[in-house]
Amino acid sequence: MAGAGTGGRKLLAGHALRRLRRAQGLSQVQMAEMLEVSTSYVNLIERNQRPVSAAIVMRLVERFDFDPRALAADAPGGGAAAMRRRLADPMFADLEIDRNEVEEWLAAAPGGAAAFARVFDRLGSGGSEGGAPVADDPFAEVRRAIGRWRNHFADLDASAEALADELRLGAGDLHGAVAERLRVRHSLSIRVLPVDVLPDVLRRLDLHARQLQLSELLGPSARTFAAAFQLAQIEARAEIDALVRGEAFVARAAERLFRRHLAGYWAAALMMPYARFLRGCEATGYDVELLGRRFGAGFEQVAHRLTTLSRVGARGLPFFMIRVDRAGQSSKRYPGASGAALVEVEGRCPLWRLHHAFDRPGEVATQLVELEDGARFVTMARTVTPQVRRVGGVPVEFAVGLGVAAEFARGLAAARGLDLGGSATPIGLGCRACVRADCPQRSAPPAGRALTVNERERRITALTFAGD
Structure with a gap:
């Protein structure tokens, strides 16, 4: 479907249209009248026998304030690519399920496919690359909770933005304004202590002394964030409690991790209030480093904030973010x-320049990449170094990756000079989930594919395997 956010490909999204119709309490006849099409056409769309046209997308936006990205991102189980990653688990290796079967399954029985995905994700895959998280993993539980909200919490944004506007009236220095509010409203003072006093702690709340104690290792943006984080635990407690209760976590660790994420979300929203931040993004072409200077935030803080811009009627570009170490292990996803599989899988492709960022610390590496299903993304990667290192201590360094679908990237400052319709680096979702046969960087065959060994020839890739 050209012009509807799918890069010219036909968009089969009957599941999303059916879900919207049922949420509005409409029959197919009523939905057809609102979309100015026949009832039989709505029925065919919902059964994935007709694509969603650009005209229908526009009517959905006008009549329901509908986000058209949801048509592609809200597929059962995350869509065909996500379902193939689950089916790449070794337990299904003997079934030899090909791509066409997966797509037919999603079209014919979207509810059953979604149920399979939910059970598989809940039980875990044993930790295999390209599969679902291991069961009882609190980090996986929290990621799923954040994913359900698409990392946008409207109540937290509204609360933080209202306070940011209030504080802005009295002071230009946000850190000073937050410190004053903590002191006057909550009888908490902020005290920056030498590293010898807080050798292994960056932030501590001492209720006996009524102090928020911060390490001198923290830089200006980190101190502002720490103060705002403490304020979130007090002034946004009702909103945070409601969100945590709604998830009904079984594991106490998952509940605490989610609570910490929400407090951090509120703190970032206070530093970068939604409306002002979105205006800044649009005015600068989403220039991450310039936005950091404008809002007194670090690169990683801005990168995280970019993934939250999903307010109804004021949406930003659908960014994803990931943070990895030199070993390729992710600590933030x-x-x-965006619905991007790039950050949802455990495995990653060495051809993605996310890993190259460590070779040029502090510089932004931009790349146009293309996945096996044809999805294209403009990605940016840069190293970040937490300000917690002492002389002689262990160096800490991460690479933060950002990305957005190429179809949305024309106005990006980082995309200037890129031919978004030209050649892109072909990457996969980790060797065990990737079926590109001609990759010279391959380290392992795809899960469920039999190796083929030919003693008479040596190809560019040392590992060849059976096809679909």
Whole structure:
């Protein structure tokens, strides 16, 4: 469907249209009248026998304030690519399920496919690359909770934005304004202590002394964030409690991790209030480093904030974010509203320049990449170094990756000079989930594919395997 956010490909999204119709309490006849099409056409769309046209997308936006990205991102189980990653688990290796079967399954029985995905994700895959998280993993539980909200919490944004506007009237220095509010409203003072006093702690609330104690290792943006984080635990407690209760976590650790994420979300929203931040994004072409200077935030803080811009009627570009170490292990993964599989899988492709960022510390590496299903993304990667290192201590360094679908990237400052319709680096979702046969960087065959060994020839890739 050209012009509807799918890069010219036909968009089969009957599941999303059916869900919207039922949420509005409409029959197919009523939905057809609102979309100015026949009832039989609505029925065919919902059964994935007709694509969603650009005209229908426009009517959905006008009549329901509908986000068209949800048509592609809200597929059962995350869509065909996500379902194939689950089916790549070794337990299904003997079934030899090909791509066409997966797509037919999603079209014919979207509810059953979604149920399979939910059970598989809940039980876990044993930790295999390209599969679902291991069961009872609190980090996986929290990621799923954040994913359900697309990392946008409207109540937290509204609360933080209202306070930011109030504080802005009295002071230009946000850190000073937050410190004053903590002192006057909550009888808490902020005290920055030498590292010898807080050798292993960056932030501590001492209720006996009525102090928020911060380490001198923290830089200006980190101190502002720490103060705002403490304020969130007090002034946004009702909103945070409601969100946590709604998830009904079984594991106490998952509940605490989610609560910490929400407090951090509120703190970032206070530093970068939604409306002002979105205006800044649009005015600068989402220039991450310039936005950081404008809002007194670090690169990683801005990158995370970019994944939260899903306010109804005022949506930003659908960014995803990931943070990895030199070993490729991820410590943060936020797909946001992008629905990008790049950050949802455990495995990653060495051809993605996310890993190259460590070779040029502090520089932004931009790349146009293309996945096996044809989805294209403009990605940016840069190293970040937490300000917690002492002389002689262990160096800490991460690479933060950001990305957005290429179809939305024309106004990006980082995309200037890129031919978004030209050649892109072909990447996969980790060797065990990737079926590109001609990759010279391959380290393992795809899960469920039999190796083929030919002693008479040596191809570019040392590992060849049976096809679909």
